[in-house]
Amino acid sequence: xxxxxxxxxxxxxxxxxxxxxxxxxxxxxxxxxxxxxxxxxxxxxxxxxxxxxxxxxxxxxxxxxxxxxxxxxxxxxxxxxxxxxxxxxxxxxxxxxxxxxxxxxxxxxxxxxxxxxxxxxxxxxxxxxxxxxxxxxxxxxxxxxxxxxxxxxxxxxxxxxxxxxxxxxxxxxxxxxxxxxxxxxxxxxxxxxxxxxxxxxxxxxxxxxxxxxxxxxxxxxxxxxxxxxxxxxxxxxxxxxxxxxxxxxxxxxxxxxxxxxxxxxxxxx
Ligand SMILES: NC(=O)c1ccc[n+]([C@@H]2O[C@H](COP(=O)([O-])OP(=O)(O)OC[C@H]3O[C@@H](n4cnc5c(N)ncnc54)[C@H](O)[C@@H]3O)[C@@H](O)[C@H]2O)c1
Numbered sequence: 001x002x003x004x005x006x007x008x009x010x011x012x013x014x015x016x017x018x019x020x021x022x023x024x025x026x027x028x029x030x031x032x033x034x035x036x037x038x039x040x041x042x043x044x045x046x047x048x049x050x051x052x053x054x055x056x057x058x059x060x061x062x063x064x065x066x067x068x069x070x071x072x073x074x075x076x077x078x079x080x081x082x083x084x085x086x087x088x089x090x091x092x093x094x095x096x097x098x099x100x101x102x103x104x105x106x107x108x109x110x111x112x113x114x115x116x117x118x119x120x121x122x123x124x125x126x127x128x129x130x131x132x133x134x135x136x137x138x139x140x141x142x143x144x145x146x147x148x149x150x151x152x153x154x155x156x157x158x159x160x161x162x163x164x165x166x167x168x169x170x171x172x173x174x175x176x177x178x179x180x181x182x183x184x185x186x187x188x189x190x191x192x193x194x195x196x197x198x199x200x201x202x203x204x205x206x207x208x209x210x211x212x213x214x215x216x217x218x219x220x221x222x223x224x225x226x227x228x229x230x231x232x233x234x235x236x237x238x239x240x241x242x243x244x245x246x247x248x249x250x251x252x253x254x255x256x257x258x259x260x261x262x263x264x265x266x267x268x269x
Contacts, residue, residue: 008084031079116148148175192245
């Protein structure tokens with residue numbers, strides 16, 4: 001129970017990597033505030049409670065510009081200031097460059113880059129205040145963890161994902177500055193850069209199964225054949241890396257991107 005007493009706010013916690021992370025952090029003793037668009041958040045909360053964990057669902061479309069601030073306020077009012085934030089809410093909008101429209105472009109920048117920016121803006125005043133309050137009492141504030149999810153598309157590019165790759169690369173840049181600004185207040189910011197993890201997001205869609213273009217997220221699945229481990233990852237393996245960054249085992253790790261890809265070792269792999 002290494003996260004006993006901690007509060008973790010997880011976006012996109014209803015499915016995939018977010019749901020596995022919710023279950024893992026709850027199993028380690030954290031109170032998990034599970035956000036998602038729909039009743040999936042409620043289902044994850046129920047499954048955590050059924051195994052003796054603590055959890056509450058916060059249903060909201062995190063893309064609404066005011067939603068990140070509202071979500072943080074709701075979390076604080078109902079449970080207390082989160083110690084851990086994991087932004088897992090996400091989707092893709094793949095197309096070749098010349099076919100990609102403005103909505104596809106901007107939706108990726110919104111969900112993968114602007115939303116974590118807004119979540120950080122909402123949390124920072126509370127987290128800084130906690131640190132400043134601790135100083136006169138000569139107590140050190142416990143580390144607060146801000147974690148975003150990136151993709152190997154940020155590093156290697158991926159045909160059909162100019163929007164997604166750019167947004168994910170931006171999120172890796174974002175956490176480096178958050179780490180610098182947050183460091184003096186013991187706020188740590190990191191990213192996990194996943195390769196191919198077995199979720200709804202990477203499931204092969206019917207049109208692609210029938211010989212569609214094989215772009216974007218389908219291509220990402222093909223990355224798996226090039227990994228040292230020669231397979232895609234499970235959501236439990238994905239959540240293990242997020243747990244590491246959320247736990248006290250990583251209290252001297254900040255501004256980093258941890259790649260969890262089964263060993264995508266470049267052209268020689
Ligand atoms: N699966 C992979 O291989 C992989 C690889 C690299 C990065 N990622 C990233 O991991 C994150 C999670 O993806 P996943 O594979 O678990 O996908 P998923 O589809 O299984 O889960 C994503 C969850 O986010 C929720 N969501 C989407 N938009 C939302 C919104 N506006 N507000 C609230 N919730 C919203 C969805 O409802 C869903 O429950 C994403 O950022 C994705 O880009 C995934």
